[in-house]
Amino acid sequence: MSKSNIYKFGIVVFPGSNCDHDCYHAIKHVLRQECEFLWHHETDVGQFDCIVLPGGFSYGDYLRTGSIASLSPIMKSVEKFAQSGRPVIGICNGFQVLVESGLLPGALITNSSLKFVCKWVNIRVESTKNLFTENMKVGDTLEIPIAHGEGNYFCSPDELKALNENSQIVFKYCADNGDVTPESNPNGSIENIAGITNKEGNVLGMMPHPERCAEEILNGTQGRLIFESIISWLNLNNKQKDRA
Amino acid sequence: MKEFKVKVEVKLKPVVLDPQGKTVLTALHNLGYEKVEDARIGKLIELKITDEDAGKVKERVNDMCMKLLSNPVIEDFVVNVEE
Structure with missing residues (x-):
């Protein structure tokens, strides 16, 4: 039987983040992992196994969503962390921060409806060449909530x-x-x-909120799959390290 | 050292859909301004900068635009420097 270690997740908190506590709850109390908040002035995240950029409205969405947060002191170390191949997940505003920082390509612009959309949607798994879908197959669907005004993904041809x-x-x-x-x-x-x-498959940005559907009481548990995939990958990676 | 007034116009690239502009266009049509064919909405950023000469200011502001004031993926910018 494979044994799972306890991993250390760091949740970055920017001024205006508001899904940080939801992520903390899902990771700490549902998935039983170690979890810490990281104020955006921190400059070293090297001791963590996974970094989470949570949703919210960092810096009041001033200038462009995620633009000011992407220049926070902590982002340099998040970049270094990402380059080391370890998992970074940006959810909603976290996704916006990742595209603004250049860790992911493209941009997120105003919804075509101009409205803030808050509802449950279905998403289809399109690729498993990354460490966030370790426990899924291409074609699987997840029911998951979204809540954003600027989630319209755009990039050049x-x-x-x-x-x-x-x-x-x-x-x-x-x-x-x-x-x-x-x-x-x-x-x-x-x-x-x-x-x-990203190309390497260790930095994920997504608009839907897996932390909001990680336990029965929230009417959905499929968000857990993403966090569990990260843990599976960390287990696998650890085993390989042990062997080496 | 001189004081410069800088205006930075940031606009969405023509290929990027501007839902805000589209909505304003519809509102203009509703007001009876049917001849308006298109509306695009951008940002105007005004900066006050003390520096040696206009060339240096322009160079620095271009840099600021690439790093922060605009997102080159979706936006174009024009820098206008006045003494």
């Missing part, structure tokens, strides 16, 4: 081609039956994109 070629598109908005349709696109994102990774 060249970038889109590269995303497709490198299997960096991880989640797409889809209908109940898993079909990726224009009607199931809640914000106007190119190709219904709900989440992407």
Whole structure:
């Protein structure tokens, strides 16, 4: 039987983050991992196993969503952490921070409806060439909540081609039956994109909130799959390190 | 050292959909201004900078635009320096 260690998750807190405590609860109390808040002035995150950039409205969304937070002191060390191959997950505003920082390509612009959209959606797993879908298969669907005004993913045709070629598109908005349709696109994102990774597959940005559907009382548990995949990968990675 | 007034215009690239502009366009049509064909909304950023000469100021502000004031993925910018 494979044994799972306890891993140390760091949740970055910017002024205006508001899903930090939800993430903390899901990771600490549901998944039983170690978890710490990291104020954005921190400059060393090297001792963690996974970094989470939570949702919210960092710096009041001034200038562009995520733009000011992407220049926070902590982001240099998050970049270094990402380069070391360890998992970084940005959820909602965290995704916006990741694209603004250049850790992920593209940009997130105002929803095509101009409205803040807060509802449950379905997303389809498009790629498993990353460490966040370790416990899933291509074609699996997850029911998961979204809540954003700027989740409309945009990138140049060249970038889109590269995303497709490198299997960096991880989640797409889809209908109940898993079909990726224009009607199931809640914000106007190119190709219904709900989440992407970097080329290496260790940095994930996604607009939907897995921490908001990680236990029964929240009417959904499929968000757990993403956190559990990270833990599975950490287990695997640890085992390989032990052998080496 | 001189004081410069700098205006930075930040606009969404033509290929990027501007839902805010589209909505304003519809509102203008509703007001009876049917001849308006398009509306795009951008930002105007005004800076006060003390520096040696206009060339240096322009260079620095261009840099600021690439790093923070605009997002080159979706936006274009124009820098205008006045003494």
